[in-house]
Amino acid sequence: MKYSKNQLFWLVVLRVMIGWHFLYEGLAKLTNPNWSSVGYLLDSGDFMKDFFFNLASNPLTLEIVDFFNIWGLIAIGLGLILGMFCRVATWSGIILLVMYYLSHPPFVGIKYSILTEGSYLIVNKILIELSALIVLLVFPTSKRIGIDRLIFRKKQN
């Protein structure tokens, strides 16, 4: 696929910004000793509610969810910013965002106690970020601008 300079530039900007968001979310959770996904999981609504509630009610699964949230977010963030193993990072990001979306879908008639900062109906910022990641999956850039350029060049040869 051939990109114009402009296309490449803005695709990379989008990738880096999403990466920044992921990385900071991870770091903020890492440095807060009281952070746990439990409140978020218990606040879940709609058809996946029971699944998230079960994750929260078992100390072991909760521990795992917390671990993957913190280190997953950090790893995905770094992957996107640096363009390193970018395809895996993008896929992981999409999976994580699908989970976030399904736990709190802004559907008609569901109320959450965790406040969101805007007004949403079906489409929320999670869904938009998710779509943006899919765009990045379809228009990959890391082998042009990113460490993948070095990693995958060797393999190609």
Add this chain to the structure above:
Amino acid sequence: MEENKKPGRRDALKALATVPVVGALAYSWYRKNKYDDLMKKAIREEVKLDESNPLLTRSVSNGKLIRLGIIGTGGRGTYLLRSAGFVHPKTIDAWIEAASENSADRRYKEFLEQEDLNIEVNGICDIYDINAKKAQEICANTKRSGSSGELASEPKRYNTYQELLAADDIDAVIIATPDHWHGTITIAAAKAGKHVYCEKPMTWTVPETYEVVKAVKENNIAFQLGHQNRQTESHFKAKEAYEKGILGKVNLIEVTTNRNSPGGAWVYHIDEEAGPNNIDWEQFIGPAPAHPFSLERFFRWRCWWDYSTGLSGDLFTHEYDAMNQILGLGIPHSAVSSGGIYFFKDGRTVPDVLQQAFEFPDKDLTMIYSASLASNMHRGKRIMGHDAYMEVGGNLQIYADTGSTKYKEKIKDHLIDPKIPIYSFTPGMKQVDAITSPTEQYFAGRGLLYTYRGGKRVDTSHLHIKDWLDCIRTGEQPTCNVDIGFEEAMTAHMGTIAYRENRKVYWDQDKQEIV
């Protein structure tokens, strides 16, 4: 083609073009953390609270077996037995089933984890045959098993409390009768040399309050009044915050009751099997005015002054005792009260909406109690000081006041934000609570049901009973001793008298009496 095989300089630049972004984030993050630390430091300079969780210091090996009797085995009595380690096998069956359907239902697991207090129940007294039988079955379940498990022999049932108190295989008694019996039975138990755990309020009338204190002290028994809030972690923190002057001069306290269900308003279920054949009505009446047999009065006794102490004795006492625990209030100088029966017009004589104001001029503060049994609008316990205010329940939050003198400079410099708590304590943050009934939610929100020890959820009544048993073993006085009970009873009586006699009542400090 040579260029393509080795990554050249241009290649490296393209590969690493976004690396500076990581640096930029790291730098911004560092700046943000530094700013947050500055804010935290500014608050810590003012709020010097112990970071660790408070713990009761009393620690006793469960050396000696204590032999209990229980008088009154209705709803509260049964709950206390559970806190002491005894649950009906059928209840255990139900818990096991509930846990298998909902893994967040940890009642069974937590009950198994509850410490064994090294006690046995040797006597039961209840004037209602069905409750007495159930309690016998509960106490026989010494291994905490379901119906398939093995039961010990049932403890003896006594028809009168006098006979139970005369038994020599009983060292201590739990009293969970209706209010009008609390004082009389406590006095008799103390005189019989039995240690007493008595439900709140300590007494039903003013005169018997003095008698209780006298009997407990003369007979040197360990007396615990059933205000389990004395074990709540957030209350220890609140006390510490108050004593360290974080709130500044406290001038107003607001405590409340809000309930909105028949159960919450004491309209309890009446057993279909109950009748004059299995209820000893004469003994139920006891010190109360004579009245023909009434199932309604028996099961819903809290609705009549004849047996109850109304909102003031029943629910305000919890709120008052929490404030007495945190601020060391003592008995107020005066009380006024007003209210009425506005919603539950079911023949009750006690009000369902009640407001009381207590003055503490020596402490320069007022305590307001505001209660409704027909609205669930949640209002916490609020302690208002010139520099900060505090809201305390199972959690604890302290906010700087916008008009504070102490925090003025820091608020001006944006180092303290009055909208964000300067101190917040949430015990057991990583725990999941699956609390079900509205009444339980009412008590849980007030720190009356569960507390946390070392991050683990524990039933406060269990800790309160344990505290009492520990004191029996060591000869100390429990945390809610008879002197504190005296303050609680007199304060509640002042509120009740002010309401019933429609006048302002005073506490005569010298004569130690209500005038």
